[in-house]
Amino acid sequence: MDIAIRRATPEEYETLGEITAQAYLGDGLLDFGESDWYLGELRDVVKRAAAAEVLVAVEHDRVLGGVTFVPSGGPMADIAGPGEAEIRMLAVAPEARGRGVGEALVRACTDRARATEGCVRIVLSTQRTMHSAHRIYERLGFTRTPERDWNPIPHLDDISLLAYELEL
Template sequence: MDIQIRPIEPTEHTTLGDITATAYLDDGLLDFGESDAYLHELRDVTKRAASAEVLVAAAEGRVLGGVTFVPGPGPMSDIARPGEAEIRMLAVAREARGRGAGEALVRACLDRARATDGCTGVVLSTQRTMRAAHRVYERLGFTRAPERDWNPLPELDDISLLVYELTL
């Protein structure tokens, strides 16, 4: 299968929102299931695309997954510091996993970061259970930055996100 990475088309926003939300729900990554507030953020591709670059992996005329590339600190970044780009909301449809779409999306983000003036690194947050994603990040040169781990919901002690970083 020939996977292409390209900017998302507006007509694909709903499709990618559904893929992203379904991936997080099916993988048990949302603490409150369908009632999780973050689910709305995952579905709202139009909002992401307005302030960051949303890329899709596509093959044979269909979207397989997507990622949000944030070129630096701003409204779509969670942890990026000056000089860092951030990768957010990486998701691949279950039926397309294991075919290289996720890795191709991360590589595309790294290419964009290298082309961004003043960008010296890339960061991302991930959950402890996303082990397949961790292997992809490590294969591409990311290393753990435990001193940057953070909790998006301080009222819930057990929600800690792991941070990975890569120096360009």
């Protein structure tokens, strides 16, 4: 596997935004009423990169996927508390799935969390139907933390997100 994980460059933001949006759309993850708003968030890599660290997986200068790493709170954190980093918006292009890209991106976030002073845990939220992602998280040692499950759109009961964490 000749895939490199590094920070996204501004020239890659649009491509990564589209990969992320299409991954969520293709997997049926935006079939709730306010999807237009979240689709815009998924595409807005400029906003994410200003508030967190956006990583890409590339092969021969082709973006295969990406993830947002939130090292210590800030506007991009959903559930991270003090001493916690967070993983957000993991996405892999359909044609690159099954090649270890998602796992490599999660490992890069874990490495960054370990290198972050004072960080003792990395957390993330995931939809119930993201079974491939759940397998990656569990394979890498993440455990479910049901007490941290939450709902980003409180008036829609079926959108509750599952929480995972990894003690560092």
